[in-house]
Amino acid sequence: MQIVEPLQLAIEELSxxxxxxxxxxxxxxxxxxxxxxxxVSKLVTSIADLKxxxxxxxxxxxxxxxxxxxxCRSPKRDRSxxxxxxxxxxxxxxxxxxxxxxxxxxxxGVLSPLSxxxxxxxxxxxxxxxxxxxxxxxxxxxxxxxxxxxTTSLFLAKQLREFDIKITRIARxxxxxxxxxxxxxxxxxxxxxxxxxx
Amino acid sequence: MQIVEPLQLAIEELSxxxxxxxxxxxxxxxxxxxxxxxxVSKLVTSIADLKxxxxxxxxxxxxxxxxxxxxCRSPKRDRSxxxxxxxxxxxxxxxxxxxxxxxxxxxxGVLSPLSxxxxxxxxxxxxxxxxxxxxxxxxxxxxxxxxxxxTTSLFLAKQLREFDIKITRIARxxxxxxxxxxxxxxxxxxxxxxxxxx
Numbered sequence: 001m002q003i004v005e006p007l008q009l010a011i012e013e014l015s016x017x018x019x020x021x022x023x024x025x026x027x028x029x030x031x032x033x034x035x036x037x038x039x040v041s042k043l044v045t046s047i048a049d050l051k052x053x054x055x056x057x058x059x060x061x062x063x064x065x066x067x068x069x070x071x072c073r074s075p076k077r078d079r080s081x082x083x084x085x086x087x088x089x090x091x092x093x094x095x096x097x098x099x100x101x102x103x104x105x106x107x108x109g110v111l112s113p114l115s116x117x118x119x120x121x122x123x124x125x126x127x128x129x130x131x132x133x134x135x136x137x138x139x140x141x142x143x144x145x146x147x148x149x150x151t152t153s154l155f156l157a158k159q160l161r162e163f164d165i166k167i168t169r170i171a172r173x174x175x176x177x178x179x180x181x182x183x184x185x186x187x188x189x190x191x192x193x194x195x196x197x198x
Numbered sequence: 199m200q201i202v203e204p205l206q207l208a209i210e211e212l213s214x215x216x217x218x219x220x221x222x223x224x225x226x227x228x229x230x231x232x233x234x235x236x237x238v239s240k241l242v243t244s245i246a247d248l249k250x251x252x253x254x255x256x257x258x259x260x261x262x263x264x265x266x267x268x269x270c271r272s273p274k275r276d277r278s279x280x281x282x283x284x285x286x287x288x289x290x291x292x293x294x295x296x297x298x299x300x301x302x303x304x305x306x307g308v309l310s311p312l313s314x315x316x317x318x319x320x321x322x323x324x325x326x327x328x329x330x331x332x333x334x335x336x337x338x339x340x341x342x343x344x345x346x347x348x349t350t351s352l353f354l355a356k357q358l359r360e361f362d363i364k365i366t367r368i369a370r371x372x373x374x375x376x377x378x379x380x381x382x383x384x385x386x387x388x389x390x391x392x393x394x395x396x
Contacts, residue, residue, distance in 0.1 A: 002268075003290055004252060004261055004262060004263050004267075004268070005263065006244070006247045006248050006251045006252050006263065007248065007252065007261055009244045009247065010244040010245055010247070010248045012244075013237075013240055013241040013244040013245075014241070014244075014245075016237065016241075017226055017229060017230075018225060018226070018229050019222065019225070020226075024217065026287060026290065027216060027217070027287065028215055028216070028218075029248060030285070030286055030287050031215060031216050032215075032245055032248055032249070033248050033249065033252065033261065033286070037249060039211075039214065040245060040246070040248075040249055041246075042211055043211040043212070043214075043245065044242050044245055044246050046204070046207045046208040046210075046211040046212075047208055047211075047212075047230055047238060047241065047242055048238070048239075048242050049204045049207065049208070050204050050205065050208045050227060050230055050231050050238075051230070051231065051235060051238055053204045054202060054204050054205065054231065063202055063205055063231065064202060065202050065203065065204065069202075070200075070202070087228065088228055088231070089224060089225065089228050092201055092224065
C-alpha cells in the first residue's frame with residue numbers, strides 16, 4: 001500500500017531541506033502529524049514570515065526587517081571597517097563572538113566555476129560601490145578557508161588593490177581547544193608559517 | 199547584535215523538531231530564506247495539510263484520509279490477521295516489506311511507567327473490542343525489541359489470552375546482511391535460542 005497522499009507530500013517537501021534524508025523527513029512528518037495544532041501553526045507561520053517579513057539590507061545584504069539592517073544603522077559601529085562574508089550565517093557566527101565592531105558585506109556566495117557561480121552572481125559590484133564612497137579604511141576577508149574561499153579572497157584582494165585601503169584576512173591556525181596531534185598538516189603548516197611573537 | 203526577529207522565531211520553532219538542534223535549525227532557516235517562494239509555500243501547505251487533511255482510521259488508528267484507512271477498506275487484505283505496532287511509522291516500515299497482507303492496529307505508544315504512558319493512553323481497549331468481534335485468528339505483536347516493547351508485548355499477550363486466537367511475535371535474530379562477529383551477545387543468544395530447522 002502507498003503512504004496516504006498528505007503524508008507523502010509532506011515527506012517529499014521536507015526531504016528537500018538540506019541534510020534531511022527520506023527517513024528523517026518521514027520522522028519529522030509523523031512528529032508534526034502528532035504535534036498539537038498550535039505548534040504546527042506557529043511553525044508554519046514562522047516559516048512563511050521568514051520570507052514575507054524580511055529583506056536584504058540595501059547596504060550590506062544581511063537579512064533585515066527594515067530597508068537597512070540594524071548593524072548598518074547602528075551609530076556604535078565602526079563604519080571604516082568592513083568584513084566580507086559569504087553568507088548571512090557567517091554574520092551571525094562573527095556577531096556571536098562579540099569581537100567585531102565594524103560593518104559587513106554579504107557576498108552571497110563564492111566564486112565557483114564548477115557550480116556555475118561567477119563574478120556576476122556575487123555582490124562584488126556593490127562592494128566596489130561602497131568602497132568608492134571613501135569611508136572605508138580596512139576590509140577584512142572572512143571567507144571559508146577552502147579552495148573556493150581562498151580563490152575568491154585573492155580575486156577580491158586584486159579588485160580592491162587600486163583603492164587606498166588595508167586588506168586583511170582572518171587568521172588560519174589551530175582552532176582553540178584543538179589538539180596539535182590531531183590537526184592536519186596543512187593547518188599545522190599554516191600555523192607555523194603565520195606564527196606571531198608573544 | 200541580535201538575530202532579526204523573524205529569523206530568530208523560525209530558528210526557535212524549527213529547533214523544536216526532533217533531532218534538529220540549534221545549529222541545524224539555523225541552517226534550515228537560512229536555506230528557507232534563500233529558497234524560492236514557490237518551494238516555501240509548497241512546504242508550508244504540505245505541513246498544514248498534514249493535520250488538516252488526515253485523521254486516524256476509526257478501526258486501526260493508522261493515518262487516513264477517509265474515516266477508515268485504505269488498508270482496512272481493502273478487500274484484498276486478510277481480515278483474520280492483525281499486526282500490532284507502536285506507531286504509524288511502523289505500519290509504513292512493514293508495508294514496505296510487502297511481506298504482510300493482514301490488517302494493523304496502531305497502539306499509539308508502549309507501556310512506559312517512567313514517561314507516564316500507561317494502559318489508558320494506548321488503544322488497548324479498542325483492540326479488545328476488535329478481537330471480541332470474532333473475525334481474528336492471529337495477532338502478531340510487532341513492537342520494538344527493547345524493554346518497553348517486550349513489557350507491552352507480554353502485557354498484551356496476557357490480556358488476549360482469554361480469547362481463542364493465536365498470538366505471535368515477530369522474530370528476533372541477526373539482521374540480514376549483519377555480521378555475527380559484531381552482533382551483541384543478547385542478539386546472538388536469542389538467535390541461537392530461536393533457531394529454526396532448515
